[in-house]
Amino acid sequence: MRRLPQWRVTVNSRCKRSCFYCRPSGEAVATESGTDLDPDRLLAVAAAVKAQGVDSVKLTGGDPALYGPLVDVVRRLREEAGMREVEVISRHPRIGELAPALAEAGVTQFNVSLDTLDPDLHREICGPDDHAEVLDAIRACVATGLPVKVNVVVMSGINTPEIEPLIGWCEEAGVDSVKLLDIIKDLGEGAESYERRLQIKRKMNLPDLYVPLENLAEGLRKRAVAEQVVQQGGLGHPMTVFTMPSGTKVVVKDSTAGAWYGAVCRGCPLFPCHDALMALRLTADARLQFCLLREDVTVDLAPLLDAGDTKGVAAHVEAAFEMYAAADFRKHAEPTELAGVSR
Template structure:
């Protein structure tokens, strides 16, 4: 059975406005100020764990701004039996929380860094806190917990800096750097910051997109090992290069293909960027299959509030059945055959 990643959007806002994101972060449109109740989260975690998933990625919004974060990490490890708990943040406060999170059992920090230029950082994100973000990455590294740095590659914005970003992360002791392509269809959903991009750069999201093949060639020249992996059972095939230092550079290019399921039938956005990569739980307790469609969600809040654990388990089990029947499609082709990838 192919299992999706499980990603939990803990809150609905991150206090920044990056071009390539949306106000609600990873969630479909969610009311500002929404925060996921920890008991709701743990109840859904039990149902997800019953399906064989033992890892969770905590996203937002921004987990660093979610007050119960340290306690939730501990409960996910100790009560829900999660083997891996990854915290994904772009806020400097993650550095302040890093020691407590490490003690609570977080297994990976994931911090975003798209530029080494403070002025460009402010233009991309909004806040003027570039130095604090760098310090936060160093603080996470200092805990001894593996640190991944996400870099969103944007044509005309940060391409000349990619090598320097990799070098900075290598010197800082980062475990891995992940280069991601732009979600060029993000603005097809109800929320995006594309209007801000149009005002600042006079560009649209698709203008920032480029396949990452050329970058892969550059990283390949300095690597000692190369492999192709999938993140979870339904992620994009990704190329992973290991540098002489041991740091890994992961290239996630959506043109490598994605997984689709029954919820995708008849969708005007098919084929899309991420498809069924993950099952998400939103800050207002909805199961979310798709980044772009409001109609493709399952509201668990009434069942959770009623304490109907059997119904919650049934809804989660039904969601996993759709992922089990997913099929792979390489971008731009009509094939539904899965390319061979090593795990």
Template sequence: MTAATQLPQFRVTLNSRCGRACFFCRPSGEAISTAAGTEIDVGDLIRVAKALRQRGISSIKLTGGDPALYDPLEEAVSRLRDEAGYADIELISRHPQIGERAPALAEAGVTLFNMSVDTLVPELHKEICGVDDLSLVLKALDQCAATAVPVKVNTVVMGGINDAEIPDLVAYCEARGIRQLKLLDVIKDLDEGTESFARRLVIKRGSELRELYAPLEEIAERYRGLAVNSEVRRQGGLGHPMTVLTMPSGLEMVLKDSRAGAWYGSVCKSCPLFPCHDALMALRLTADMRLQFCLLREDNAVDLSGLMGQPAAARLESTLDEALSVYAGAWFRAEEPASRAALPLVQGQP
């Protein structure tokens, strides 16, 4: 076990709904269950973001829901850069409207566009997300690339559904000068939370989420011989170790496989979901102003909504310090077992 020395990623779910129903996701997206129509106030976002920036976090990822449907997005990005001092602002979207807003967002300060594309087959795209708009999503991808801001494509690899498309997705990204193609394994325990779209998968395919898991190391081995460079990276020092293969075209293939290990901390003690897929890779701020340590549990989320006024400024500061201390004491577990039953529950740092 290794002690964590770096801060977590900071991710913000700007709004609570994206208008899609991807069967590997859930209505509130990255956030724990959040009421429909909820959006974060820009002023509140900046207040928390500034405090975390002062504590050493220098990058932020804006997600949802979907940022493309967040009206004050350009204002939020500009203020995160100019007022809060963030050097890296990543925008994560799978909605066509992000393409129309891309030039203004680039001007406001976005440093990386992250578009989700899980298939190049229109019928499969519609089945996965419930919306028939693949051509518009791909047009938005081109619009983002046209800004000259680096673009990353996220693909959730699902066994028996889109895993055979990886060569086509690689070629598609290479042809368009995409900086990075990130292949993610299925968050196979996501349907153990309080809400999930995984029921759509059961209805359409007669399958459960965990049955779609595809080992990404097999894909890595297939491409390793073609790569001009191979390395292992971690997001923010606390994420899963990811294999990064640089293709001759310059495209980086990033493979994020949860079986490579994850970081756990005090909030994982006695958790019935341990060891889980997500663990402590990020500190997330939800659209209704809650801090969440992981994707699956609501009981340990920290409500900041009553700490936004000046009289509560000291309490906000101490609350953020306490939240970050969870990551400072985190430890790395090198490999997820085939079954949770193979291990006792976490009782503290091993």
């Protein structure tokens, strides 16, 4: 089976929060503040992606809840681009207000971040004092009847005692799945991050927050009624999925399980990085982005899109997909390095 990346679209460049494990541009490499992705550009790239066999998209940012044309874009991705799945990933309470309209437009899953049940700690991590509103937003998404996933970044010295209570709250709220993620230790190596906030508030750096997830996984294993290992499209980190007696699934994404690396990784000083090749991203300023940390390997599609050069866009997208198809898996515990890739 051909290995296919996730397709993730950063629809805008700012989310109006400043989580200290994240960056101002969110999932995108550094992008100018106030940038919104033009819907027609997005639909043109969607056509090229669909031609490569991918019919699902994850809308992220920034924050899609603050993207004006979000509802219309979701409808167009479903009806015009033929996307089978459209997932919206948000950490802003406005996603709850938009949830009914998004469900009607064709969203197939909501994904909301929640790192703590403590309002004061939430404010410290994120900036805004809107913890109660975020909880209400999760409930509003659940009320649509669509699957809801809650992302939890596990951070040493910050929220590790809360992981079990967080899972319990999600079970009671009717959340379909909870995803536990370890900290992206090398995020501070990119062009921008909020690590400075962490240094000021806690006198810590991002690597200090890293928690190996094996112990958490072992505790979940004892309570689970089922367990499986999954990857998306044959790429990304292998993730263990535990089904709890309540029916809620807990997904453990442990970066030490290994990752995929390709030609674009050759000679990278950050190899082996935390994220590697798990998704092809489209940024708000219309660049194809292969990894979270390097701007020098992005592909600027804006000139081709503005010129209406659909063949040129399709050629770049096809070349990107071929790189993922040729990627190699590396277990991070292995001492040997990926062939052709040097530190």
